[in-house]
Amino acid sequence: ACGDAWAAAIDGERVALCVADGLGHGPEAARASEAALEVFAQAPFGDLVGMAERAHRALLGLRGAAVCALRWDGPAATVQSTSIGNVAARLVSGVADRSVPAQHGTVGLQIRKPQEAAIQPPDHAIAVVHTDGIEGRWHARSIHALL
Template identity: 50%
Template sequence: MASHCHAAFDVTEPSRVGEVRRHAVRLAESFGFDEVAAGRVALVVNELGNNLVRHAQGGRLLVGAVEDDDGGVQVEVMSLDVGPGIRDIRASLVDGFSTGGTAGQGLGAVRRLSQVFDIYSRAPGGTVVLSRLSADGAAPRASGPVEAGVVRIPAPGEHVCGDNWSLVPRDGRWLLLVADGLGHGPQAMEAADAAVAVLAGAPDGPPSHLLERMHQALRATRGAAAALAEADPGAGTITFAGVGNIAGRIISGLGDRSLMSQHGTVGVQIRKLQDVAYEWPPHAVLVLHSDGFATRWALGDATDLVQHHPALVAAWVARDQIRGRDDATIVVLKRRGG
């Protein structure tokens, strides 16, 4: 699985909805969406954006693209706000429901148009909504026992992201990498992309050995922080190794455990790497993120969020914890149906 960077738009008045809609349609057309399919994307942006303008505080839309293992691409639209929240989500998804004197078609229409849809809200607290749309209107084929959700946003003023990530299957286990090239811009992207390329070659060995191979591959770059987790859903374990300031967490409704990385920079200087094994409880999510996010955060009263699509977990954290000074990438991995 792979994803393209998200474009982030603050949506506080109607003209911003049009700007996001035009961007989303151009993105869809670049992946071969025809006029009808691109129109569905436009409708989703309209509904989510207008909901933010009419009802929400601190509204933001994220627009990106997700590529599945079969090479199919879905346009992804995520809506984030900080309140007031939705007290009855089930009712809000019924056509005709409205708290603001409007026709109340918004969320129900978004759910019908989407091939992947999920919503989470706390009142008070805010709401996050996920919509993914494919060119042919067909739901994506589930591949494997895990699924990932990602938010990946370039540094302010940059058009490319100096972070990258990869999720690669290997013998019933899954390798999850997050790499953060030093600094930001094209040279940071080059370093992060070089780390991802090592996994694309399907190499063998534990995470520590793969990071050592990345260390050699990145010597011609400015270097990167990188963390690699091997998730085994069957055994319920995660084997982890990391260099630099990529944060790793295992979060469930009952606990929150940090994964330990060592100091250094892949491609510049690292010490002897070690693999550390952790238990992965059935309903827990694995989170890796770059230092574009604050390091000390908690889900607090929203721990039930881990029962939802992992993209909603990523969006909820991104809503509150992005520093706004650097590239920001967060990847959330969970078992399907967990």
């Protein structure tokens, strides 16, 4: 069993995404990440700070997880996010590359008051969200090669 998991919801031009990385590997890590996604699935377009707080309570007694949730309400809208731990997110386009801020901590173990960030995406951006299972030194140009 893998401790990395993700879920997405699409409503017209709105997209919500959550990526969770349960600590370690195996069934216990998978339980933690799936618990975070269950909380996200209850209201994927809801308040991101509230989702992070509910996920923290849901993961108490489990292994804990790094969690990043994004909401993008359309091409002209800002990207709203809350990210705790080492799940990385970037908004990448041919024009610019913007990182999504993350807080230190582990959902279910120890977090500060979750914060919501608002990032203006560059034109024609895509969101790239990944766990530490992906090499941290990838380049935006490798995304362009895939498109």
